[in-house]
Structures are given as C-alpha cells and as structure tokens.
Amino acid sequence: MFTRLLLLLILLGALGHGPVALAHDSRPAYLELNETAPGRYEVLWRTPINAGMRLPVVLKFPDDTRNITAPSLKEFTGLLLERRWIDAGRTGLAGKRIEFVGLQATITDVLVRAQVLDGTHTTALVHPSRPWVEIAASQGIAAVAAAYLMHGFEHIMYGTDHLLFVLGLMLMVRDLWMLLKTITAFTLAHSITLAAATLGYVHVPGPPLEAAIALSIMFVGVEVLRSWRGETSLTLRQPWLVAFAFGLVHGLGFASGLASLGLPSGDIPVALLFFNLGVEAGQLSFVALMLLLVRGFDLLEIHWPQPARMVPAYVVGSVGAFWTIDRIVAMIAGTG
Template sequence: MQWRRLRVALAGLLAALMVPMQPAHAHEVRPAYLQIDEVGPGRYQLLWRTPMLAGMRLPVVLRLPDEIHNVVAPVAQELSDSLVERQVIDVGAQGLAGKRIEFVGLQATVTDVLVRVQMLDGTHSTTLVRPSQPWVDIATSLGPLAVAGAYLSHGIEHILFGFDHLLFVLGLILIVRNTRMLLWTVTGFTLAHSITLSLATLGVIHVPGPPVEACIALSILLLASEILRRQRGEPSLTASWPWAVAFTFGLLHGLGFASALIDIGLPQGDVPIALLAFNIGVEVGQLAFFAAVLGVMQLARQFRIPDIVERRLRTVTAYGVGVVAAFWFVERLTAFWA
C-alpha cells in the first residue's frame, strides 16, 4: 500500500513538472491593458493592448457605451507579444465619470485587465478588472488604497503564474536542508530581486527582456545540476553558500519581475505606492508557495518514507526541474535569435 501511494505521488509530481513545458514565456498570464487619457473637454485618447500567445490574440473585445463615438478611428499595431489599438473618442460634456466599459469575452479567460484613467485636472484611477466581473465603472479617482490593491493583486498573480520563478524557489528548498539557512537564503533572494525590480521599473537600469528570460531559465538549470551534485555527495557551491547564490540569481530574477511591471505601467503620481504594493504582492505569493511546498514535504514525512526513496524522489524532481529549465532556455534563446 505504501509503495502504491509513492507511485501515485511520483506520477503526480512528474505531471505537475510537465505542466509549465507548454510553449510559453516566463509569465504566461500577462494582463490586458486599457489606458484612458483625457486630452480635452469630453475627449479621451484610448490605448487598448491585448496579449498574444502563439500568434493568437486574446479573445477579448472592448465595448464602449453607445453614446460614445470616435473622433479618430482605431489604429492597430501588432507587436511580438501583444496587439495595440489607439483611438480618440468623444463622450460629450458630461465626461466619462459614471460610464461603464465592458470587456466582452474576458469571462472565458484567466486574464485580468488593468485599467488606468488620467484626467486633465490631474486626478487618476487604476483598476484591476477580473473575468468574474468583466467591466469597469469609470470614476474620477479611486485613491491610493485602490491603486495599492490593484498592484498587490497583480503581484500575487504574477508570481503564482510565473513558473520559472517558482521552480527556482523549489530548487532552493530542495538543496538547503537547514531551516534557518533556508530562511536566510530565501531572504537573500527576496532582497536581491526587490533591488533590481525597483531599479529597472524606475528606469535606473535597463536590460533587454529576451536575454534576461533566457538567463533566468539557465539559472534554474544550473540550480538543478547543483541539487544533483549534492545528491551524489560532490562539492556544491550552492550547498556551501546558498544565500550568496540566491542573492546573485535574485538580481537576475528581479529584472524578470520588472519586465512584467513595466508592461502594465505605473500610475503617474502613485509610483511609490504601486511599486511597493506590487513587490509586496510578489513576496506574498512567494511565501504562499514556500509554505505549500514545506507543508507537502512535512505531510510526506508522516508516511515515514525510507531515506533511499526520499533521495530518489529528490533526484527525479531535480531532473524534472532541469528538463523544464533546459526546454525554456532553448526556446527563449531560439526566439531571441529569431
């Protein structure tokens, strides 16, 4: 009975590891984005960006109120990862306040829409629209708490759907056996990616996204090889200095987080709040994953699995992480040179 449970657990582990191997980039679920800027009395400029995956546009259509008409017809521009449409609308003297904008088809996806509204008087709002409620009621300003809530939520979703970052954290958990050292290691990783996330988002440093994504995949592959070295009893830099390795690679992963935040943009006037909230959201999601993995490992100990079986499970997991990381590295390197 015990071996049967082990076989089932192993099969589930392998299936879970293979999920991220679908052709995708680091952050599979990027939000759609709607920016509304008031350019004159009753006139607004709209920028509507929908993500593309494998050449297919997200099946979401922007629906404006019937009384709104175009001043400048929509102009579309296809980018490598999204389709951008720009237009100018006239809503009359009453303005957009109180109007409802719908996102038809959003309820059939797992993607959110980030909506930013900027008025001529300087008031602004930022709202995160979810598939369960695919519309937004425009207000003149939602205040800093609403901005913080929107970016906190997006930070959590970004890390939980960022499989490459989660696999790196999983690798750290597998290679560091001491709980105290593991906490120091995760803290180093958190501190490092917080630094580069802030610097890159604020424009202090700029590194092209494609090389960063490829290097992130390579960092996971190197970490998987370090796990296997430790399993064989060979010297391992990560096992000896896990916090230093986590800090170094954390700087790289922070650039990956920044690319997602730059994609959705920061609300003018609320940059510190949005940046802090997004970073906190990333940490909340990371801690949730950390706690879930440790909880599963603690539960597995209740079955009193023999040491040899536990070592084999660690080895299989390390190979699974390495295979996924190698696949990502080749895919992203190929896409970069293409």
C-alpha cells in the first residue's frame, strides 16, 4: 500500500519553495537588446513586481557603454518596464559581459535575447548563482532551445500549485495504469491550452485563472478523501476526464510563464516546443521521484496508522481552499 505520510513530507518540502499565496512569484526578468545601428542598441528591461516590491537588480553594461537616451520607466500590473538606447562602441556588445547586480540575492532568472543588425540573435538564461551574461557573436538553435527548455523545467518545479495538483492525482488514483492515463490526459490538455494561449488564440486574465487553479487543487483534495472512505463518483471512476478538464486550466497558467517573457515572434515556435518539453520533464521528474520514494518506503515495510494516512488529503484540500479564498479576495480587491 502507498505510504501517504511520505507524500505529505514531500508536499511540505514543495511548499517550502516560498510563501503559500505566492506560488508564481518566481517569474523571470527579461532583457532584450536590438542593434539598430552599428554598436547602438535599443534596450528593453522588464522585471516582475512581487507583492508591490520591485526586483532589486541593476543592469551594469561594459564600462565603454554610454546611454544615448536616459532610461524611461513605466510601471504596469505586476511588472516594471525600462527602455533606453545605448552606444557600445564600434565593436558592439559581442563578446562583452553584462552584469545583473543584486540578482544573486533573489530567486529570479533572467532571459536575455540579443539581436544584431544582420538579424541573427542569441538567447541565454541567467541564474542568480551566475549573475552575468556574455553576449555571443552568434548562436545555434540548440542553445536557444536549451534556454527555453530550462525555463520550462524551472517553471514547473517552482510552480507549487501545479505540483500540488499532480500530487493530488497520485493520491487519488491507486492503479498504476489508470495513473498513467490520468497523467497523460493532464499533459495533453495543458499542452493544448499552452499552445493556444501562447499563439494568441485564448486569453484569460491572471487573477481568475489563479483562483481556478487553486479551486482544482481543493477539488482533488475532496475527491482523495472520498476515495479513501470507499465512496465513488465520476471523478474516481474516470479520473482522466477530470485531469483533462483541469489540465486545460493549468495549461493557461503555464502559458502565463512563457508569455511573461514577451516573446519576439521569431522565437515563438522554438520557445513553445521546448518550454513545453521542459514543463513535461519537470512534471515527470516529480512523478518519478514520488513513485521511487514510495516504493522505497514500501520495501522498508514501514506502516503508518490510519489517521496519519489521511493527513496528506486534508493538507491538499486545505491548502487548495486557502489559495482559492486568498486569490478570490485578491481578485475582488483588485477590481474594487
């Protein structure tokens, strides 16, 4: 029998990524550099605003770089946008280093995209552990794909609410074959809406979407308890149907992570494919880790009392309910 207490421990570890109500506040920053004349660049620097706080990171260009225009700042809902034009000299920025001062004190990544006059561009993902980027003279598609693949992987691993929903599915579905069908249905559904939203066919405002995702977690928590009490429902008989339905909602949440980068049109096909592959890699890694750890505890023949086995279901449902209420209140307050 699956050891539910083990899953609770993993759940609590996942919740340790950050504040409960801020499941998506690890949004990346985005730096875009477009060469408009030899050595001259238009700079677009977009940073997230989390809980009213600006990202404490400052751009530092090479010493021989000068501003042509002063930085222009505009604040939007959830982000700060800075524009300026710079002169990097006759050789431009190729081979030079741009630093992100203060990034090492955050959990925020930076996606950097630089395009030169001939239309070629480079893409890189900068992590807080290495808060600088060296602009390459040229870059193959493999490096661009790798940047979006890594961003997708990190997005799901920091997306506590998405992982909590997957955990709820694992608690609810005891048959391994049915679990495979259920996870596959969830994957197919969120891949559909991820593509549709990224390509601009579907748009859902962030606050209602976040509330709907939280509601899906609460719903799964209730169904887990129902299954353990020996009751039945359409969800328990055909869990893949519910996984597919809620997967459509979660896919829109994944799309928000990709759309937050403000993708240039030329990057959309590669970004969509490899971001989605990164999300899948993270999700499957999480599922595999859960199954391996549960199997390990079973081999050790550790048995837990019945009340302890019920705790994870109550945690999933309670956290989902808290997030639902919190996000609905925030949504109402934002429109008031």
